[in-house]
């Protein structure tokens with residue numbers, strides 16, 4: 561099958577929910593991808609933050625293969641080793657107490673929302689189910705996580721949306737106080753807003769927010785679907801903010817390309833979702849859990865230090881290029897936003913870069929770079945060279 565045949569097949573049989581670039585991806589190695597015709601692409605996108613350890617990782621493929629031969633699925637009615645061992649790894653490295661596994665970011669956030677509402681219900685009864693989220697946030701595509709998302713463009717078509725969310729401008733404690741009330745049980749936020757434009761939160765604001773949450777007995781829920789699993793240079797971004805969330809969601813990068821997501825709860829919240837209160841048929845699937853085990857082992861302390869170093873290298877190099885279409889950079893680790901200036905939009909710039917062999921993302925009005933965390937310096941330099949030649 562060639563590219564045109566594949567595009568025709570997609571258009572005939574697949575719901576056209578995605579505005580795809582006119583590019584197909586066939587296979588990859590490291591942080592380098594190839595299309596059906598054999599054209600090469602350097603990947604600064606990781607399948608939207610998913611392929612955390614790149615493509616063609618031998619240990620990852622072997623762990624998946626071995627687990628598939630042994631047991632592909634068993635249901636959560638029975639104990640099995642892979643999810644339990646994964647939960648231990650996640651808890652030991654994050655300082656959290658217990659994990660729940662699902663299959664995606666939105667599902668993870670749904671679990672976190674349910675946890676917060678049940679915490680409050682158990683303690684105070686009905687009427688305290690409101691969750692405060694931030695303007696410009698992104699929390700997912702289910703009806704409830706769309707409602708949680710603090711961007712009006714997402715609150716369309718699918719009425720009625722779920723009740724119980726109010727929004728505050730990020731960075732301002734006054735804005736939080738304005739929407740606070742006796743009906744609130746939690747605050748949910750991203751520490752670096754991803755889809756919103758790669759916007760890191762001010763540590764002083766996060767500190768003040770954590771103090772307020774403790775005073776009001778609101779749970780502090782951190783959506784680390786994009787920032788988690790090493791993306792920002794620590795296993796979770798909250799570890800750089802000096803806070804201990806009540807619950808943290810994760811997904812995208814955790815299994816290196818297989819679908820998995822989940823929630824980690826701290827000691828006081830570990831038992832809120834008791835037997836019968838929450839479940840997921842595929843959650844903690846043995847193959848996905850085996851893959852995630854390899855991802856976590858690969859992202860050891862040395863590798864995480866390199867995530868920070870590679871991130872600063874990329875940002876410095878881009879700023880030094882002095883390109884007329886790009887401005888300053890921002891972000892944490894290998895989660896990088898680049899300001900777009902000049903005539904062309906971020907989408908137009910991304911389309912040109914992709915045509916020239918560098919896969920990049922957009923977010924808000926910025927270009928967004930999320931390379932695999934294991935990308936080599938050679939691949940980084942090849943990608944930066946394409947950026948420079950394309951955008952001059």
Ligand SMILES: *Cc1c(COP(=O)(O)O)cnc(C)c1O
Pocket residue numbers: 663664665666667669698699700701750754755783784785786787811812
């Ligand atoms: C991608 C993302 C989600 C949604 O994840 P899905 O796996 O697409 O459901 C939620 N929150 C954040 C911060 C994300 O970046």
